[in-house]
Amino acid sequence: MRIDQIQRERRERSRFGIKRQLRYKSVENRRVVAAGTGYTIDMGSGGVAFSTDNELRPGASVELSISWPALLNQT
Secondary structure (H helix, E strand, O other), rough: OOOHHHHHHHHOOOOOOOOOEEEEEEEEEOOOEEEEEEEEEEOOOOEEEEEOOOOOOOEEEEEEEOOOOOOOOOO
């Protein structure tokens, strides 16, 4: 069994394999310390797994903007 399969089995909530482009900002003390692009791997009500070309500091606060294929309130 692969490590990623073990980790998925321990999750309390279901994740759905949805690959969408995203933009991220890593924030420390209310300042943006890193920014870039990537894509989602999977997501659910408990979180989002995503990949970027750059490493992010473990435990860092991250803001995500995910491209979504449907409109909400016409925007």
